[in-house]
Amino acid sequence: MTYPSAGLVAILRGVTPAEAVDIAEAVFEAGFDAVEVPYNSPDPLESIRRIRAAGPSDRRVGAGTVLTPDDVRRAADAGASLIVSPNTRADVVAETVRLGLESYPGAATPTEAFVALDAGARAVKLFPGSTIGVSGMRAWASVLPPGTGLVPVGGVDAGNLAEWARAGAAGAGIGTALYRPGDTPDTVAHRAATLTALWPGPR
Numbered sequence: 001m002t003y004p005s006a007g008l009v010a011i012l013r014g015v016t017p018a019e020a021v022d023i024a025e026a027v028f029e030a031g032f033d034a035v036e037v038p039y040n041s042p043d044p045l046e047s048i049r050r051i052r053a054a055g056p057s058d059r060r061v062g063a064g065t066v067l068t069p070d071d072v073r074r075a076a077d078a079g080a081s082l083i084v085s086p087n088t089r090a091d092v093v094a095e096t097v098r099l100g101l102e103s104y105p106g107a108a109t110p111t112e113a114f115v116a117l118d119a120g121a122r123a124v125k126l127f128p129g130s131t132i133g134v135s136g137m138r139a140w141a142s143v144l145p146p147g148t149g150l151v152p153v154g155g156v157d158a159g160n161l162a163e164w165a166r167a168g169a170a171g172a173g174i175g176t177a178l179y180r181p182g183d184t185p186d187t188v189a190h191r192a193a194t195l196t197a198l199w200p201g202p203r
Contacts, residue, residue: 006104006123006151006171007033008199009082010192011064013041014181020047021054024061026185027178030192031199034060036084036173039071045078052079062102069095076101084153084173086127088112093119104151108132110140113148123149123170130155134167141168158191162198172199 010027012020012035024035035051037044044063051061062082063075072083072095083096086106096103097120105116106127113124126132126140129152137150144150149170156164157177164172178191 005033006149008196009034009036009062009084009151009153009171009173010178011036011038011153011173011175012047012179013038013064013175015047015179016042016181017046017050019185021050022185023179023183023188024051025054026189027192028055028059030189031196032192033171034062034082036062036064036082038064038084039067040065045074048075048078048080060102062104066092068092072096072099072101084125086125088116090115090119093121097121106153110143113140113144117145117148122147123151125173126150126152128154129164129172134160134163137164137169138167158194158198161195165198165200 010032015023037047048061060081062084063080064084066083066085069091076099082102084104085092088105088107093103093105093116103121104123104125105121106125107113107116116124151171152164152169153173156172156174179188
């Protein structure tokens with residue numbers, strides 16, 4: 001299974017179904033590649049359904065903070081095409097791959113990254129990115145199989161996004177630097193445009 005470049009993923013933690021479509025449209029129009037609605041948001045599956053229904057069929061919409069295989073199945077039923085986790089669970093990765101979805105398991109060490117890859121993942125979420133750092137990502141890349149997508153999440157913002165890109169990140173997940181509960185679509189659109197200007201595009 002080959003994933004597209006992860007690109008920029010908007011983490012919309014705390015978004016509500018009533019605002020989900022407008023916020024998602026703002027980040028997609030600014031050039032983000034995907035949106036992720038974490039499970040610890042209000043009615044996340046409904047938000048995913050609405051975002052999916054509002055856009056083209058190939059739009060990349062994900063569920064985040066996915067912790068169990070059942071979470072994977074429920075997200076898939078809602079229309080998610082990406083499954084993002086804060087941790088490494090082989091059964092979550094395997095179920096994601098079985099359903100033909102993109103798997104982004106969270107790993108904090110190379111050992112966890114190898115567990116994720118052995119379970120079928122082709123990309124790894126470096127979490128928290130602020131702890132692993134750019135130098136850590138480069139060290140991981142030197143031992144992981146060629147072509148493994150490394151996607152930092154946690155602490156990625158306009159001040160360091162370009163550095164992550166130069167170091168070879170396949171994408172980046174951006175949360176509070178982009179969206180906080182209560183932000184208007186215009187506010188989010190402005191932040192999104194600033195961030196996309198720093199990203200080099202498809203890798």
